[in-house]
Amino acid sequence: MNELDSVRPIRWSREGLFLLDQRLLPGRCVELQCTSAADVATAIRDMVVRGAPAIGIAAAFGVVLAVRSRYRENPDNWRNSIAVDVELLAASRPTAVNLFWALKRMAALTVTEGEDPVPRFEAEAKAIHNEDIAANHRMGELGAALISEPCNMLTHCNAGALATGGYGTALGVIRSAFATGKLQQIYADETRPWLQGARLTAWELAEDGIPTRLIADGAAAYLMQCGMIRWVVVGSDRIAANGDVANKIGTYGLAVNAHHHGVGFMVVAPTSTIDMSIVSGAEIPIEERTTDELLNFQGVSIAPKEGTAWNPVFDVTPAALVDVLVTERGVVHTPDREKLSNLMAHTR
Amino acid sequence: MNELDSVRPIRWSREGLFLLDQRLLPGRCVELQCTSAADVATAIRDMVVRGAPAIGIAAAFGVVLAVRSRYRENPDNWRNSIAVDVELLAASRPTAVNLFWALKRMAALTVTEGEDPVPRFEAEAKAIHNEDIAANHRMGELGAALISEPCNMLTHCNAGALATGGYGTALGVIRSAFATGKLQQIYADETRPWLQGARLTAWELAEDGIPTRLIADGAAAYLMQCGMIRWVVVGSDRIAANGDVANKIGTYGLAVNAHHHGVGFMVVAPTSTIDMSIVSGAEIPIEERTTDELLNFQGVSIAPKEGTAWNPVFDVTPAALVDVLVTERGVVHTPDREKLSNLMAHTR
Numbered sequence: 058m059n060e061l062d063s064v065r066p067i068r069w070s071r072e073g074l075f076l077l078d079q080r081l082l083p084g085r086c087v088e089l090q091c092t093s094a095a096d097v098a099t100a101i102r103d104m105v106v107r108g109a110p111a112i113g114i115a116a117a118f119g120v121v122l123a124v125r126s127r128y129r130e131n132p133d134n135w136r137n138s139i140a141v142d143v144e145l146l147a148a149s150r151p152t153a154v155n156l157f158w159a160l161k162r163m164a165a166l167t168v169t170e171g172e173d174p175v176p177r178f179e180a181e182a183k184a185i186h187n188e189d190i191a192a193n194h195r196m197g198e199l200g201a202a203l204i205s206e207p208c209n210m211l212t213h214c215n216a217g218a219l220a221t222g223g224y225g226t227a228l229g230v231i232r233s234a235f236a237t238g239k240l241q242q243i244y245a246d247e248t249r250p251w252l253q254g255a256r257l258t259a260w261e262l263a264e265d266g267i268p269t270r271l272i273a274d275g276a277a278a279y280l281m282q283c284g285m286i287r288w289v290v291v292g293s294d295r296i297a298a299n300g301d302v303a304n305k306i307g308t309y310g311l312a313v314n315a316h317h318h319g320v321g322f323m324v325v326a327p328t329s330t331i332d333m334s335i336v337s338g339a340e341i342p343i344e345e346r347t348t349d350e351l352l353n354f355q356g357v358s359i360a361p362k363e364g365t366a367w368n369p370v371f372d373v374t375p376a377a378l379v380d381v382l383v384t385e386r387g388v389v390h391t392p393d394r395e396k397l398s399n400l401m402a403h404t405r
Numbered sequence: 406m407n408e409l410d411s412v413r414p415i416r417w418s419r420e421g422l423f424l425l426d427q428r429l430l431p432g433r434c435v436e437l438q439c440t441s442a443a444d445v446a447t448a449i450r451d452m453v454v455r456g457a458p459a460i461g462i463a464a465a466f467g468v469v470l471a472v473r474s475r476y477r478e479n480p481d482n483w484r485n486s487i488a489v490d491v492e493l494l495a496a497s498r499p500t501a502v503n504l505f506w507a508l509k510r511m512a513a514l515t516v517t518e519g520e521d522p523v524p525r526f527e528a529e530a531k532a533i534h535n536e537d538i539a540a541n542h543r544m545g546e547l548g549a550a551l552i553s554e555p556c557n558m559l560t561h562c563n564a565g566a567l568a569t570g571g572y573g574t575a576l577g578v579i580r581s582a583f584a585t586g587k588l589q590q591i592y593a594d595e596t597r598p599w600l601q602g603a604r605l606t607a608w609e610l611a612e613d614g615i616p617t618r619l620i621a622d623g624a625a626a627y628l629m630q631c632g633m634i635r636w637v638v639v640g641s642d643r644i645a646a647n648g649d650v651a652n653k654i655g656t657y658g659l660a661v662n663a664h665h666h667g668v669g670f671m672v673v674a675p676t677s678t679i680d681m682s683i684v685s686g687a688e689i690p691i692e693e694r695t696t697d698e699l700l701n702f703q704g705v706s707i708a709p710k711e712g713t714a715w716n717p718v719f720d721v722t723p724a725a726l727v728d729v730l731v732t733e734r735g736v737v738h739t740p741d742r743e744k745l746s747n748l749m750a751h752t753r
Contacts, residue, residue, distance in 0.1 A: 083706070083707075083708065083709045083710075084705075084706060213623075244715070246623075247597065247598075247699060247707075247708075248623070249595065249597055249621040249622060249623060250595075250621050252707055255699065255700075255707050255708040255712075256707060256708065259708045259709050259712045260708070260709040260712075263709045263711050263712065268713075269712070269713070270713050270714060270715050271696075271699050271700070271708055271712055271713070271714035271715070272699070272714065272715050272716075273597040273598050273622070273654060273655070273699060273716070274597060274621070274622045274623045274655070275561075275594075275596070275597060275622045275653075275654045275655020275656075275658060275720075276654050276655070276715070276716075276717055276720075277658060278655075278657050278658025278661055278720070279654060279657055279658070279717060279720040280715075282657060282720070282721075305623075306621060306623045306624050306627060307621070307622070307623020307624070307626075308623075309626050309627055309630060310623060310625060310626025310627070310658060310662050313626055313661060313662050313665045314658050314661050314662070317661045317665070348619075351595060351603065351619050351620070351621060352603075352619070354702055354703070355702070355703075355705055357432075357703055358431070358432060359431075359600055359603050359604060360431065360595075360603040360604065360607045360608070360619055361431045361607050361608040361611045362431075363611050364603075364607045364608075364611065364617070364619055365616075365617070365618050365619070366618060366619035366620065367592070367618050367619070367620050367624065367628075368620075368621070368624075369624055369627060372623075372624075372626070372627040372630070373630075
C-alpha cells in the first residue's frame with residue numbers, strides 16, 4: 058500500500074464485516090458492523106457501502122456470514138439454507154453486476170463432504186477483496202500510461218477507494234497519474250442527488266493529498282468549453298457485451314459533452330463489471346431510488362410539498378462515446394463486441 | 406392576470422419596494438422591504454431577488470428610492486447625488502444586462518427644472534415593470550405557438566414569474582403551452598448549486614397547478630436519450646449581438662445534449678436582455694460566486710473541510726446551438742448577427 062492508498066471502506070475481522078458508513082462522510086468516519094447476510098443486504102440497499110466493486114466484495118463477505126451462521130445451525134444442510142441469504146443479497150441493488158458476479162463466484166465454491174465450509178468461503182471472499190485491490194493498482198498503471206502529458210481531468214460520482222476494495226478504478230487512474238506527475242488538477246462533479254463527488258471523492262482524494270476542485274454537475278460542460286479538461290475518467294456499474302457502459306446518472310451527458318469538445322472519455326472497470334450475458338446497454342436495469350433524495354436534504358425540504366420528482370440513479374453511455382476502457386486485463390480502445398469478446402476470452 | 410399567473414416577486418408601494426425573499430422559498434413566503442437604493446443593491450447581490458428581468462425591475466425601483474431620498478436631501482442637486490446610488494446598483498451583479506439596461510433607461514429620464522422628479526421616476530419604473538409582464542405574456546403566446554403538438558418539455562434554473570415582473574420568460578411559454586394544451590409534463594432541472602429549479606420553478610408552477618417533475622441536473626441527458634423531451638426551454642441573462650446566450654450554469658451542457666438528441670432548444674428573453682454592444686458571448690462577464698454554495702448546504706458541510714471548489718454561475722451557449730429565440734418583438738429562428746440586428750432596429 059503506497060502513500061496514495063490510505064482509504065479502505067471494507068474490513069473483515071472475526072467479529073464480522075465492518076463497513077465505513079458512507080452516508081455519514083465526510084462529517085463522520087464511523088464503521089458499521091454487519092454480523093449477518095441480512096445486515097449486509099441492508100447496508101448495500103441503504104448505501105452504507107456503494108460502488109460496484111465494493112458492493113461485490115461486501116456481498117461476498119455477506120455469503121461468508123451466511124455460511125457461518127447456517128453451518129452452525131445445521132452442518133448437514135447449510136448449502137441449501139444459504140440460498141435464501143444469497144437471494145436477499147442479490148435483491149439489494151439491481152444495476153451493478155459485480156454483486157451478481159461475486160455471489161455467483163461464492164455460490165460455486167465446492168467443499169469436501171463433512172468439512173467446515175467457513176474457512177473456504179472466508180478465503181474466497183478475501184481473495185475477491187485482494188484481487189480487486191490488485192486489479193485497481195494494475196488499472197491505475199494502465200490508465201495513467203494513456204495520459205501523454207500533465208493535464209487536468211474530470212471525474213463523476215465516486216469510483217474511488219470507497220467504491221472498491223481500495224485504491225479505486227477511475228480514482229486509481231487519478232492516483233497513479235498524480236504519482237507519475239501526469240495530473241495537474243482533478244475536478245470532481247458533486248454528483249447529485251447523493252453528492253458522491255462532494256462527500257466521497259473530494260474527501261478520499263484530500264486524505265491522499267491530491268489537489269481536487271469541486272464543481273456543480275452543470276459546470277462540467279463549461280469547464281470543457283474553456284479547454285480546462287483533457288480527460289473525463291469514470292468507473293462503471295455494468296458494461297454490456299457491446300461496450301455500452303452503465304454508470305452514475307450524469308455520466309451519459311458528460312460523455313456527449315466530452316465527444317462534442319474532443320475531450321477523452323475513459324472508463325475504468327475490472328472485468329467483473331463486464332456482463333457478457335447482455336448484448337447491449339438497453340438490457341441493463343436502471344435503478345430508480347426514492348424521490349426523497351431530490352425533494353429533501355438532510356431532513357430539510359428543498360422543493361414544494363406537493364412536488365414530484367424522478368430519480369433514476371444510473372444511465373447508459375453507448376460504446377461509441379467511449380474512447381478507452383481500462384481493465385485489469387488490458388486496455389481496450391473504442392470498445393465493441395469483438396474486442397470485449399477477445400478480452401473476456403483470456404483465461405484469468 | 407389569468408389563473409396561470411399568480412406569482413409576483415416585486416411589489417411597489419408608498420412604503421418602498423417589497424421583494425419576495427427567494428432565499429427562503431419554498432419553505433417560507435416572506436417579503437423583504439427595501440427603503441433605499443443600498444437596500445436594493447444588497448438584495449440583488451444576496452439573491453433576495455434574482456433573474457435578469459426581475460433584477461432590472463428591482464434596480465429601476467432602487468433608482469426611484471434614490472431619487473426620493475436625494476431630492477428630499479437637496480432638491481437642487483439630486484441628479485448629481487444619485488450617481489453614487491446608480492453605481493452601487495450597477496455593481497450588485499455582473500452578468501445580467503437587464504440591470505444596466507434598466508439603470509440606463511432610468512438615468513436618461515428628463516425632468517423639468519424645479520419639478521419634483523419622484524413621480525416621473527416612479528412612473529418609469531412602473532412602466533418597466535408592466536412592460537415586462539406584458540412582454541412575457543406576448544412571448545408566452547409566441548413560444549407556445551412554436552410547439553406543434555402536446556409534448557414534454559425541460560427547463561433549467563428559474564426563468565419564471567419569480568425571475569421577472571410576472572408570468573416569466575421560459576415559464577411564460579410553459580404557462581401558455583399548458584393553457585393551450587401543448588404541455589404534457591414539464592421537467593425541471595434542480596439547478597445546483599442554488600437549487601432554483603427545486604426551490605423556485607417547482608414551487609411557482611405548483612402554485613399555478615402545472616404538472617412538474619423535478620430531476621437532478623445530471624438526469625437531463627438521460628431523459629433526452631429516452632425520447633421523453635421535445636423542447637428545452639430556458640431564459641437568458643444576456644444575449645450578445647451574434648446570438649450567443651449567457652444563462653445559468655448548466656445551460657450550455659443541456660444545449661450540447663439537445664443538439665445531440667435532436668431536441669429543440671428555445672431561448673425566451675425580452676429584448677432588454679439583448680446586448681448589441683458586445684459582438685459575442687466571449688465578452689460577457691461570467692460571475693463566480695462563493696464556493697460556500699458548493700461546500701455547505703444550509704449550514705451543513707457537504708465536502709471535506711480542506712475542500713476547494715469552483716463556482717461559476719453562468720455559462721455561454723453559442724448561437725449555433727440555439728434553434729429559436731423568442732422575444733416580445735417576435736421569434737428569431739437560428740439567431741445570428743444579421744437577424745438580431747434587424748430585430749433590434751425595429752422601433753419600440
